[in-house]
Amino acid sequence: MSRDTGTLLEAYAERFISAWLARHGSLPEAEHDPDWPSPCEQGEPDWHGFVYWRPVAQSSALDWSGLETALETPVHPALKAYYGRFWSGHLPARHAEGGLDLIQLWNPADFERLVENLLGHALARRRARLPLTLFFACTEDPELILSLRNDDGSVVLERPARPSGRTLAPDLATFLEQLEPDVGAGDADRH
Template identity: 35%
Template structure:
């Protein structure tokens, strides 16, 4: 599953970068990431950074989350957050428009792990089964997550049991997602 997830993430990222090249004649750009150091940065203007994905080196995993929560995290989450450094990417899955979250730098990787731990602590307190978010939606109450029990990708409403299965696994979700530039 690790290889499938990494290949699907790299393929989606390539489709995303190709869409940028086709529509805008450049690598992806981000105003939100402007001024934040990253191995992805190619150049900056006065308002935005131009980036391209880079391998996540040195190799890492999200074992800090496992240790903090005393649970085993599904392998696809390790792979999703440690395959590459990249900017967040907008995508469409069916009728949902979402922002696929990525790690921008080593510092951002630490922040993402802290946010995932916070998410899991809240779920544990509310007696909800564990999920790990991979994307945001326009609604601040809804996210796209990986169910840590089944490995399915779901749309969930935070703090509730309201969950809808979108794909049987993370690789299938990424394969079916289309870049939005």
């Protein structure tokens, strides 16, 4: 039976929020931008201009057709499930390889920005004659990202526009199960 990436991301987000609340006594905060609101914002901004946030389920499916047309291939279903689950701040995590931030979408306009960045990443890989990968997380090392191979769904640690590095998991669901919440920083997202 196949494991659902969206369900496992939801389980990780719940563990992250629970651990954050236990450590800090409140939800994570992000700087409120009235021109960049998010459905995940909770309540009104405080007098410093910060607002609490928590992952909130997206109510309608994201439209990947533009990216798929530009790439001339379907986007891997696991990546669609991953980005199509929540409106949220990034989710810090720890993996055996080190710290990382699971990239999440703040609002629908953030999805448009993500598609542009994924397309740029894909075109750079195409120019270098490399297999298509699509990123989903940043690492502590600014030179490395975590990506999903679009052909087989495996998770790789790579440098952009370079041959894929090490495979960390056979699929995104397995990778998500390997994560532990990273709630050590006092301002985890402050978006």
